[in-house]
Amino acid sequence: MTTKNLLVELFVEELPPKALKALGEAFSTTLADSLKASGLATAHSAVTAFASPRRLGAHISAVRSQADDKPVSQKLMPVGVALDAAGQPTPALLKKLGALGFDAGAVPQLKRQPDGKTEALFLDVVVKGATLADGLQKALDEALARLPIPKVMQYQLADGWTSVNFVRPAHGLVALHGADLVPVQALGLTSGRETRGHRFEAAIDPVMLLDADHYARQLLEQGAVIASFADRHAEISRQLRAAAAREGLTPIDDAALLDEVTALVERPNVLLCRFEEEFLAVPQECLILTMKANQKYFPLLDAAGKLTNRFLVVSNISPADPSRVIEGNERVVRPRLADAKFFFDQDRKKTLASRVEGLAKVVYHGKLGTQGERVERVRAIARAIGERLGGTALAADADTAARLAKADLLTDMVGEFPELQGIMGGYYARADGLGETVADAIEDHYKPRFAGDQLPRNDVGIAVALADKLETLVGLFGIGQLPTGDKDPFALRRHALGVVRMLVERQLALDIDALIDTAVKTFGPLVADPARTVGLVVDFMFDRLAVSLRDQGYGAQEIDAVLSRRSSRVHEVPRALAAVRAFAALPEAASLAAANKRVGNILNKSDAPPAAAADPARFVEPQERALFDALQAASAPSAAAFERGDYTASLQALAVLKAPVDAFFDGVMVNADDPALKANRLALLASLHAAMNRVADLSKLAA
Known part of the structure; x- marks a missing residue:
C-alpha cells in the first residue's frame, strides 16, 4: 500500500513559554507512537515536531491510509463452559459466537489450546486494519490527554454552552494526508487545511495549506512564522552571535533563557540596545538577573567576562526602521536598572553585622x-x-x-x-x-x-x-x-x-x-x-x-565493594575504586573474589568468633602451612601500601594468594571434628579475610 506524509496542527492562543518545548515534543511523539501502534505508521516513519507560540504540530512520514488486516487468535471461553458432556456447543458459546458475527457452523473451526491450568476455545479471525481517520482520531485524543500541561484552563466554545479544558483556547485544527484532508475532531474543532500566520507580518492570512510537505515553507513565506522550535532556536542563536560579534562582545550563555525566548517569538529579529554606563557600578549579577528575568534580554559581556552597557533583544517584528523598537526596549529596561541601583545603594548604608x-x-x-x-x-x-x-x-x-x-x-x-x-x-x-x-x-x-x-x-x-x-x-x-x-x-x-x-x-x-x-x-x-x-x-x-x-x-559491583566497608573517610573512595577496578582486571581476581565470599560465609556461620591469630604449631595439612606462609609474605607489603594510601598496590600484592587459597580449599576440611583444629583453621581464614578486605569487600566482585 502506498504511503503519504501526514501533517497535524493545533492552532491555539499563546502557549506558556516555559512549557512550549515540552508540549511540542510530547504532542508529536504521542501522535507518532499511537499511529505506529495501530499499524498506520512504521518504525521508520520520521517525526518532525512543530511548536511556536500559537501552534503545536507534527509531520510524520510514510503514513498509510489504512492499516493492514491482522490475523488474531481470540479466546472465547473455557472448554468446560463452551461444550457440554456430549461435546456439543452450549448456549453460552453460541451466544458468544453470535456477538462476533458467527453461527454454529464456526464451531468445527475452533481450536483447543492450554490456558493456564485449563483448556479454552480460541477462534482465528482477521481484524480489519484501522482507517487513518479512526487511527488519527484515537492518536489525537491520546496526544491531547497526555500533554504535560502545567495548568489547565476552562473556556466555552462558540455555542456558548459547551466548556472545554485545555492549556489555552484552541481555534484551528489541520490534518492533511498528503494533499487529502483527514476528518478528525478535537476540542470542539473540525479539521481543515487552513491555519494562521504571524499576527502582524503575515503576507497571506489565513494560510491555505497545499499539502503536508508544504506546511513549514508556506508558514515561513506566507505566514512569516518559523514553525519549528528547533529551527527558531538555531536562528535566534545565530543572530545573537552575529550581533554580538559585530560589537566584539559575547552574549550571556543561558540555555533556559534561549528556550524561553524561542517560545515567545514566531519570527525572531535580534536588535542591539544600550543603557547608561552609570548602572555598571551595580554588581553585574543584579543587572544581568533583572535583564534576563524581567525583560528576557541577553546581556553582552566583554572578553574578560565583564558586563557591558549593551544588550540584545529578540523582537517578534521586523520593521524597516527598528529605532522605535530599540528605543522602547531601552526605555523599559532603565527603571529596572534604576531599581537595582537604588537597592544596592540603600543596602550599603547598613553593615551586614548590623543586620544579624x-x-x-x-x-x-x-x-x-x-x-x-x-x-x-x-x-x-x-x-x-x-x-x-x-x-x-x-x-x-x-x-x-x-x-x-x-x-x-x-x-x-x-x-x-x-x-x-x-x-x-x-x-x-x-x-x-x-x-x-x-x-x-x-x-x-x-x-x-x-x-x-x-x-x-x-x-x-x-x-x-x-x-x-x-x-x-x-x-x-x-x-x-x-x-x-x-x-x-x-x-x-x-x-x-x-x-x-x-x-x-x-x-x-x-x-x-x-x-x-x-x-x-x-x-x-x-x-x-x-x-x-x-x-x-x-x-x-x-x-x-x-x-x-x-x-x-563506575559499575555496581565496584561501588558495592568499596561502599559496603562504610569507611567514614569518604575522600578515600576514588582511590579505593581505582584499586578495585585494577584488581578486577587481574587474572587471579575472579578466583580470589569467589574464595573471599566463601571465607566470609564460613566465618559468618561459625558459632564463636575466631582467635586473633592462627597457631602454626597446630597445622596438620601442608596446605595450611603454605597458605599461612604466603599470607605472611603478602600481608606485609599489602599493609604497608595500604598505610601509605596506595590502595592499588595493596590489593595487587594479594594476587599471589590465588594458588595457596585454591589449594587450601581443595585439601583442607575447615570444619574438622577436632574443635581445636577447627578453631585454628577459622583463625587462619579470619586473617586471610581481614587482609583481603582492607580496601574493599572483594566478595562483592564474585559473580
Missing part, C-alpha cells in the same frame, strides 16, 4: 526555630570544621563568615531577587571591609548549588558550606522531614551530594560520622533521637554517593 540581630525575627522552620538560631548552629559546626582543617585562625574566619552569611536575606536586593542570596552578601562584606577571604566564603557558602556547580574557592568557604548543608540535613532528618520518592522539597539530596563532592574533590580528611555527630549536638533537645539521626543521615550520604558514582560510570 534581625535574623532572630525570621522564622526558619516551625520546629527548628528562627534564622538567628540556625545561624548559631551553623557557626558552631563551621568552627569545628575550621579547627580540623586549619586550626584556630581558620576556625575564627569560618565563625565570622557563618555569622554573617545569612544577613543578606534582610537586604532589599535579596528581597527583590532571592536568587542573589550569598552573592550580595559577598559584595556587602567587601564594602564593609571584611576582606576577600570572608567575603568569598559568604558568597560561596551555598555552593555547590546544582550538579556541576563550582565548589567554594577557599577553606573558609568550604567550612561554612559544609556546616550550612550539614545543619540542614541533620535538622530536617532529626524532625522526620525525609525525602520520599521524587519529592524533596528541601533539596536534601542536593545538600548531601554537595557535602560528598566537597569531601571527595577537595580530598578533605574529615570523618563523616564525626561531622554529622558534631552537627547533631548543636540541636540539643530539638533532635529527639540523636543516634538514630546520625545513622539516617550517614546512610543517606552513602546513598547519594553511590548514585553519584554510578553517574560517573
Whole structure:
C-alpha cells in the first residue's frame, strides 16, 4: 500500500513559554507512537515536531491510509463452559459466537489450546486494519490527554454552552494526508487545511495549506512564522552571535533563557540596545538577573567576562526602521536598572553585622526555630570544621563568615531577587571591609548549588558550606522531614551530594560520622533521637554517593565493594575504586573474589568468633602451612601500601594468594571434628579475610 506524509496542527492562543518545548515534543511523539501502534505508521516513519507560540504540530512520514488486516487468535471461553458432556456447543458459546458475527457452523473451526491450568476455545479471525481517520482520531485524543500541561484552563466554545479544558483556547485544527484532508475532531474543532500566520507580518492570512510537505515553507513565506522550535532556536542563536560579534562582545550563555525566548517569538529579529554606563557600578549579577528575568534580554559581556552597557533583544517584528523598537526596549529596561541601583545603594548604608540581630525575627522552620538560631548552629559546626582543617585562625574566619552569611536575606536586593542570596552578601562584606577571604566564603557558602556547580574557592568557604548543608540535613532528618520518592522539597539530596563532592574533590580528611555527630549536638533537645539521626543521615550520604558514582560510570559491583566497608573517610573512595577496578582486571581476581565470599560465609556461620591469630604449631595439612606462609609474605607489603594510601598496590600484592587459597580449599576440611583444629583453621581464614578486605569487600566482585 502506498504511503503519504501526514501533517497535524493545533492552532491555539499563546502557549506558556516555559512549557512550549515540552508540549511540542510530547504532542508529536504521542501522535507518532499511537499511529505506529495501530499499524498506520512504521518504525521508520520520521517525526518532525512543530511548536511556536500559537501552534503545536507534527509531520510524520510514510503514513498509510489504512492499516493492514491482522490475523488474531481470540479466546472465547473455557472448554468446560463452551461444550457440554456430549461435546456439543452450549448456549453460552453460541451466544458468544453470535456477538462476533458467527453461527454454529464456526464451531468445527475452533481450536483447543492450554490456558493456564485449563483448556479454552480460541477462534482465528482477521481484524480489519484501522482507517487513518479512526487511527488519527484515537492518536489525537491520546496526544491531547497526555500533554504535560502545567495548568489547565476552562473556556466555552462558540455555542456558548459547551466548556472545554485545555492549556489555552484552541481555534484551528489541520490534518492533511498528503494533499487529502483527514476528518478528525478535537476540542470542539473540525479539521481543515487552513491555519494562521504571524499576527502582524503575515503576507497571506489565513494560510491555505497545499499539502503536508508544504506546511513549514508556506508558514515561513506566507505566514512569516518559523514553525519549528528547533529551527527558531538555531536562528535566534545565530543572530545573537552575529550581533554580538559585530560589537566584539559575547552574549550571556543561558540555555533556559534561549528556550524561553524561542517560545515567545514566531519570527525572531535580534536588535542591539544600550543603557547608561552609570548602572555598571551595580554588581553585574543584579543587572544581568533583572535583564534576563524581567525583560528576557541577553546581556553582552566583554572578553574578560565583564558586563557591558549593551544588550540584545529578540523582537517578534521586523520593521524597516527598528529605532522605535530599540528605543522602547531601552526605555523599559532603565527603571529596572534604576531599581537595582537604588537597592544596592540603600543596602550599603547598613553593615551586614548590623543586620544579624534581625535574623532572630525570621522564622526558619516551625520546629527548628528562627534564622538567628540556625545561624548559631551553623557557626558552631563551621568552627569545628575550621579547627580540623586549619586550626584556630581558620576556625575564627569560618565563625565570622557563618555569622554573617545569612544577613543578606534582610537586604532589599535579596528581597527583590532571592536568587542573589550569598552573592550580595559577598559584595556587602567587601564594602564593609571584611576582606576577600570572608567575603568569598559568604558568597560561596551555598555552593555547590546544582550538579556541576563550582565548589567554594577557599577553606573558609568550604567550612561554612559544609556546616550550612550539614545543619540542614541533620535538622530536617532529626524532625522526620525525609525525602520520599521524587519529592524533596528541601533539596536534601542536593545538600548531601554537595557535602560528598566537597569531601571527595577537595580530598578533605574529615570523618563523616564525626561531622554529622558534631552537627547533631548543636540541636540539643530539638533532635529527639540523636543516634538514630546520625545513622539516617550517614546512610543517606552513602546513598547519594553511590548514585553519584554510578553517574560517573563506575559499575555496581565496584561501588558495592568499596561502599559496603562504610569507611567514614569518604575522600578515600576514588582511590579505593581505582584499586578495585585494577584488581578486577587481574587474572587471579575472579578466583580470589569467589574464595573471599566463601571465607566470609564460613566465618559468618561459625558459632564463636575466631582467635586473633592462627597457631602454626597446630597445622596438620601442608596446605595450611603454605597458605599461612604466603599470607605472611603478602600481608606485609599489602599493609604497608595500604598505610601509605596506595590502595592499588595493596590489593595487587594479594594476587599471589590465588594458588595457596585454591589449594587450601581443595585439601583442607575447615570444619574438622577436632574443635581445636577447627578453631585454628577459622583463625587462619579470619586473617586471610581481614587482609583481603582492607580496601574493599572483594566478595562483592564474585559473580
